[in-house]
Amino acid sequence: MSLNISDIRSDFPILSQTIYKRPLIYFDNAATTQKPIQVIRAISDYYEHDNCNIHRGVHYLSVKATEAFEEARREIREFINAPSTHEVVFTKGASESLNLVAASFGKKFLLPGDEVITTIMEHHSNFVPWQLICEEKGAVLRVATILPDGELDLENLYSLISERTKIIALTHVSNVLGTVNPIKEIIAYAHKQGIPVLVDGAQGVSHLKVDVTDLGCDFYCFSGHKMYGPMGIGVLYGKEKWLEEMPPYQSGGEMVKDVTIEKTTFNELPFKFEAGTPNVEGVMGLRAAVKYLKDLGMDEIRAYEDKLLQRAVSSLSAIGGVRFFGEAPGKASLVSFLIGDIHPFDAGTIIDKMGIAVRTGHHCAQPLIDHFGIPGTVRASFAFYNTADEIDRLAEAVARVKTMFK
Numbered sequence: 001m002s003l004n005i006s007d008i009r010s011d012f013p014i015l016s017q018t019i020y021k022r023p024l025i026y027f028d029n030a031a032t033t034q035k036p037i038q039v040i041r042a043i044s045d046y047y048e049h050d051n052c053n054i055h056r057g058v059h060y061l062s063v064k065a066t067e068a069f070e071e072a073r074r075e076i077r078e079f080i081n082a083p084s085t086h087e088v089v090f091t092k093g094a095s096e097s098l099n100l101v102a103a104s105f106g107k108k109f110l111l112p113g114d115e116v117i118t119t120i121m122e123h124h125s126n127f128v129p130w131q132l133i134c135e136e137k138g139a140v141l142r143v144a145t146i147l148p149d150g151e152l153d154l155e156n157l158y159s160l161i162s163e164r165t166k167i168i169a170l171t172h173v174s175n176v177l178g179t180v181n182p183i184k185e186i187i188a189y190a191h192k193q194g195i196p197v198l199v200d201g202a203q204g205v206s207h208l209k210v211d212v213t214d215l216g217c218d219f220y221c222f223s224g225h226k227m228y229g230p231m232g233i234g235v236l237y238g239k240e241k242w243l244e245e246m247p248p249y250q251s252g253g254e255m256v257k258d259v260t261i262e263k264t265t266f267n268e269l270p271f272k273f274e275a276g277t278p279n280v281e282g283v284m285g286l287r288a289a290v291k292y293l294k295d296l297g298m299d300e301i302r303a304y305e306d307k308l309l310q311r312a313v314s315s316l317s318a319i320g321g322v323r324f325f326g327e328a329p330g331k332a333s334l335v336s337f338l339i340g341d342i343h344p345f346d347a348g349t350i351i352d353k354m355g356i357a358v359r360t361g362h363h364c365a366q367p368l369i370d371h372f373g374i375p376g377t378v379r380a381s382f383a384f385y386n387t388a389d390e391i392d393r394l395a396e397a398v399a400r401v402k403t404m405f406k
């Protein structure tokens with residue numbers, strides 16, 4: 001079934017506003033997506049009816065809030081097809097999930113001289129935590145490169161694997177190039193050599209059907225706010241065998257089983273990694289976002305967004321002088337580009353004045369931007385609530401920028 005975009009748009013109150021006397025066109029979805037009314041209501045309903053600290057009360061509200069929180073965990077487990085709710089840890093977001101694994105896995109398993117492999121297309125959140133833990137442990141960070149069209153250079157990636165490789169950490173979808181990495185194939189290859197794989201799914205879950213069991217990944221990390229849910233909530237999926245062995249990342253209430261003056265024992269999974277009062281409102285919002293995505297259907301979303309992408313690529317190409325970064329086959333729905341030698345900030349500022357929100361700069365992926373030897377790009381990233389007409393407005397705006405700088 002195809003999506004009814006005008007119905008969908010009416011679920012997103014923020015989209016109906018005008019800015020600079022023009023209808024807002026929101027193409028900054030890779031930075032954060034807008035929230036449907038169902039998500040906004042789930043949060044306000046929680047505070048109106050159910051607010052309470054969870055897991056530790058015997059009274060009515062506490063039990064009700066705890067049940068809703070754990071039901072949300074079950075629904076999120078099902079959404080990514082994780083084998084068990086023990087493997088679904090709530091975090092602040094993808095960055096916290098990635099930091100958790102780098103710090104905790106690194107503490108337990110990295111020795112001096114060991115190696116971690118990542119890629120040049122990583123967001124800083126899946127790069128810097130590994131850089132830091134490698135520095136601390138005397139380990140070496142190896143960085144796989146890309147092909148000219150923005151595909152991961154698999155030959156190069158595989159050539160970096162050695163008997164010292166302890167983990168491969170890579171993104172599912174690049175937030176700059178839109179490249180969808182063949183992670184299932186990479187995971188199978190790595191597993192043959194006994195190497196676990198972490199996948200940064202921050203840009204994956206909103207565009208693709210994610211099945212962590214089918215992928216076979218050891219860790220999968222994502223943020224609520226990039227999948228139509230609230231900010232400040234995210235998920236770490238981790239295989240039980242790793243999470244059991246990994247030491248706690250943070251400590252405090254909730255993550256302990258027994259505390260004496262001499263010693264502390266830790267709670268079972270996933271609570272061992274959930275110190276302190278969790279973001280219950282965030283979990284309620286994320287649960288509503290997951291339901292929203294499931295109701296639309298990830299395959300329908302992917303098919304519609306792909307049409308938007310094809311229209312953007314052809315209409316921007318027709319202008320002439322637009323240089324794209326990331327042209328891998330099957331890429332996700334975003335375009336990163338430069339218009340001649342116009343600085344991306346200048347282009348983005350003019351495009352904004354025409355009512356269109358695009359992102360400019362290095363997109364928190366400086367090693368990748370350095371690889372291209374450019375100051376940054378203009379990035380337009382699409383969601384299922386965007387329309388063909390909005391894409392045409394973007395092409396007009398880009399043509400205008402080109403004329404202004406002639």
Ligand code: PMP
Pocket residue numbers: 030031093094095096123125126171173174175200202203223225364
């Ligand atoms: N990884 C990727 C690929 C991203 O695009 C982002 C956000 N731009 C992150 C990680 C970090 O996500 P967050 O800021 O929500 O923690």
